[in-house]
Amino acid sequence: MIAATALIADDEPLLRESLSRALTQLWPSLEIVATARNGREAVELFEIHAPDIVFLDVHMPGVNGVEAARQIGRRTHLVFVTAYEQYAVQAFEQGALDYVVKPVDPSRLEDTVERLQERLRQQRAGQLPAGGAEGLGAMIEQLAQRLAQETQTPGAGGRSGAPAGRYLQWIRASVGSTLRLIPVDQILFMRSDEKYTLVVWDEGEALIRTPIRELIEQLDPQHFVQVHRSVVVNLHAISHVTRGPNETADLHLKKRSEILPVSRSYLHLFRQM
Template identity: 55%
Template sequence: MQAPTALIADDEPLLRERLAGLLGRLWPELQVVAQARNGSEALQLFEQHQPKIAFLDVHMPGMSGIDVARAIGKGAELVFVTAYDRYAVEAFARGAVDYLVKPLDPERLSETVQRLRTRLAAPADKGDLDATLEAIARQLRERMGGAARESLKWIKASVGSNVRLIPVDEVVYFKSDAKYTLVVWQGGEAVIRKSIKELADELDEQQFAQIHRSTIVNLRSVAQFTQRDDAGEVQLKGRDEKLVVSRSYLPLFQRM
């Protein structure tokens, strides 16, 4: 019988280390095959390792734990890590997913481990997982009381010898190389030193989506999505170029 495998995704290194350490003591057979610093990396590592269990921090920058869970679907047992107590996340009790509250409590984690062992031994029907995840997201939004972070509104970019302020709403897409990120907007192109990871953390996730490790697109600029084997591409409105959607990000479009 193969050893169970797990992915841990959290933007706090100390929490990742503590969770991995506790799991090592409580469930020695479990192999933590990957640790991710954010949602996008979590999705990439999930595709690479296909773990049986995913521990996901709810509030990661950019792509949240809820977003990652939607992309993973029923491909793994899901455990969310949240700063909100059980009364704020009643939807977890539906049984499709489990949750841990920060700071991590070894006794509570032991209960989760027992439930996971049972589920792996005899997988149960998770029912309407999308509805469960939406209920969790809604309850968390209500508990946050509108305290969501302010998204980026302007991009400061070098255009020749000048510095230009570009409204984020006018940006069509961002594409990075080793050192710089190309900003393509309705009025032209420019380069900035901000990385794709930094942009993913700062942009409005309802308007911008990362579709490749080097590309973020404005969803309002997408005319069409086409899947091709295990990848895809988007056609932009009023433009000739097409942008590649890597396999890890296909679920973002498939569920639309």
């Protein structure tokens, strides 16, 4: 198996560690020479270590992954790491860059590893220039433009929280002694409990410290709605709605026995149901 070096840049420590472990299993001869918390660190560590491959999270605070890629250019093989599938489908469809979607899927990462190994073989045989990607600069600029547009676009339904394409993709929660990454699309509902928020998903439930008022601004309004001052529900999890007295209603879920209240302020959301 071909030997190589790599740098991983992601602002989430848990995800840096997860990607590093997955790469070690799939590519034992790959040496992770450094990890970075943001794009600025990624560029600085790249200049020090000059790795063969750089894994860059698209969204990082300060200098993001796209800006870091501009500075690194074709001096390495770039792999973008993103939680947003639209980048993978639209920005990389020409194959000039590679990508990994978070949370990391082992089979998808295995495909990426095989492509990187082949590019390195070709490069070392003199069949491919450093960086290996024709039109790399144009692809990075395309990605930068998409990122800028989405940063400036308000969320659907008039919400002023997360811009389109930047909605929360998973929630970290402690379950016993384990730190879980809960995919947001598996969450059925969330309910505030004084200082905590109860998160209920397909496989269980957990308490997190983030207030529900902060969470609702980070959720895709096409999928999640607030139905009570203390309750947010995934629309796909609703079985049916029963109307109650005084302009209220109850939500019944497909996979849970809990009945969630709908207050008068939010009843209009279900008038067509």
